[in-house]
Every structure is written in C-alpha cells, then in structure tokens.
Amino acid sequence: MSEGFVYCPLCSHALERIPDEGQARMKCPACGFIHYRNPAPAVGVIMLDGARVLLVKRRFDPYKGKWAIPSGFIEYNEDVRETAVREVREETGLEIEIVALHAVESCFDDPRGNTLLVLYTGRITGGALRAGDDAADVGYFPLDALPEIAFEAHRRVLGDLARSL
Numbered sequence: 001m002s003e004g005f006v007y008c009p010l011c012s013h014a015l016e017r018i019p020d021e022g023q024a025r026m027k028c029p030a031c032g033f034i035h036y037r038n039p040a041p042a043v044g045v046i047m048l049d050g051a052r053v054l055l056v057k058r059r060f061d062p063y064k065g066k067w068a069i070p071s072g073f074i075e076y077n078e079d080v081r082e083t084a085v086r087e088v089r090e091e092t093g094l095e096i097e098i099v100a101l102h103a104v105e106s107c108f109d110d111p112r113g114n115t116l117l118v119l120y121t122g123r124i125t126g127g128a129l130r131a132g133d134d135a136a137d138v139g140y141f142p143l144d145a146l147p148e149i150a151f152e153a154h155r156r157v158l159g160d161l162a163r164s165l
C-alpha cells in the first residue's frame, strides 16, 4: 500500500519511509515534514419510511451500479451537518433535516482511500424524490430485501437496522 506523497509537499525533497509507532510514514529528511495519513471524513443520512430505507444507485465507480446510503465527502470548510443535508439534496432531490446521530463507522473498502463515515438519521422537509447527477437511480427498499450494497460499512449498518426492527 502506498504511503501517499513521494516528494515533500512543503520543500519538494524526496521523502523517506520511516517506522513510527508501528505505522510506516513518509518523512522529509530536509525539512522534517512527516506525512500523517488519516481516513477521509464522509457523512451519510439514513432516511427511513417504516421498515424501508432510502438508497441511491451509484452512477460512477467505485462500485458503479451498486446501492448505497446517500453520502459523500465533507468539504474542508463545510459543517458535517451541512454536508449531510447537501448530499441528500444532490443525490435524491429531497430536502431534509437531521434528526440524530446514528453511527460512526470505519470504511476500509473504498479504493479511493479509507474513510470515517458519520451517519445521521434524517426527516424529509420538502423536495421531490428524483435521482441526482451522480445517482443512476434512487428509491426506498425494505430492510429485509435490500439490493446489492456498495460498501461494507453500509451493509453492516443496514444489517444492524434490519435486525433492530
């Protein structure tokens, strides 16, 4: 697995691989920069209608054609709740408000990199259901008859939800 940067993002010197607390890190021998890698934060919203959950069919890779909880990456200057509301709007056409924090999950099967997924529950306040630009389709599915789900963390959370109902 790559450790990310090859050259120092601060001074452009070639980085060296160093062991640090059991993690392989890239360090710059010229200026001392160390590249600490962290999972990218993402957020999604669980929208329930009785025992059905709102899912989005992925238009693009990774996992194109599989279904997922409406979710996306948090922009640098964006509040996590704003991202949640924006992603649901962009992917499903629905206006929502956040109800509660549901779960925080690690995601290790996104080829773009590991993520930390914050999941809220939400409530519809407006809009109309339609697949957005990066969604091939959108719809509600019974929790006990789900389509093929894209990410392991999504499968785990939806499985737990199905067992809790």
Ligand SMILES: [Zn+2]
Residues within 6 Å of the ligand: 008, 009, 010, 011, 012, 013, 028, 029, 030, 031, 032, 033
């Ligand atoms: Zn440097």
